Amino acid sequence: MPQDVQKDCPARPLHLFSNDARTPPEDFATSCWIAMARDRHRTEPDDDGFTLLEVLLAIALLAIALPILLGLRNFDLGLQERASELTAATLLAQEKLLETELSGQYAIGETAGEFLNLPLGAQTTIQAVPRAVGYRWKRTIAPTPLELIREIRIKISWLRGEVEESIEVSTYVFAGRSTF
Template sequence: MKEQVILTRFDTENSRERGQSGQPSGQPGFTLLEVVIALLIVATVLVSLLGLQARTINAADRQQKLTMATMLAQQQMSETELNYAANQSGDEGTFEPPYDNYRWQVEFNTTPLAAVREVTVTVAWGEAGSNEDVTLTSFLFN
């Protein structure tokens, strides 16, 4: 008598589409693993986008303060040039509201030419001693 060998073949291609009985269920769908991987990818992208948005907001805020400080420094330089004859010594202070969080400082320095003085206007903002400032330099003639 001959022995018969029965081989069972597993069809891995259609295993997703089979129901509990092993027969195709006819309902296409995703496996739990595919859903979890897709959610991980979406979560990673969202976290990256939120971080990018926060950096963009901080950069825009810094640019706004830098632009305002530059305009205030130009204003202070103009006032210094207009009042140069009356005040040739350094001075400092704060701007009036709504710009009272900006501080200004005017310094006069001598140059090799007796009739020319160097004037430096610095406008700073933020905590005292921070590196957030704008400096303008000009030369005034007597």
């Protein structure tokens, strides 16, 4: 008889099906029903699929995370564009500074213009086309407290949307006696 109860109620340990005085035979059925009721509410770790709660939590996490990630990507694109503009402006400023130093003309004053598609030292013509579209330069040569030293400032400006942005680089050069 204990073998039959054990087959019907496999979740109970073997020591409960012994014929000792601690477990009366009428309690076998009761203990079996309690054990089966407990086992019915247990979940096995190898169950397949997801619960509705798990699916809803996953969707909620996606609903929160995706807009944030897309916003960060858009912000990143803006930063890349700004970095590209700053790099181009810095290179153009260095070019103008080098052009000024190579010319050797350090007359005090201010000049401005746009970047043309000409190599250094070439003559400008009416047919020259702009090569750095949207970028403008302003060169200022100013005196310093030392007579033979000049300050050269190059300002590169461009429009970013409706706002004008600019960078400025400067250096000091020895002006020699021929520029006075």
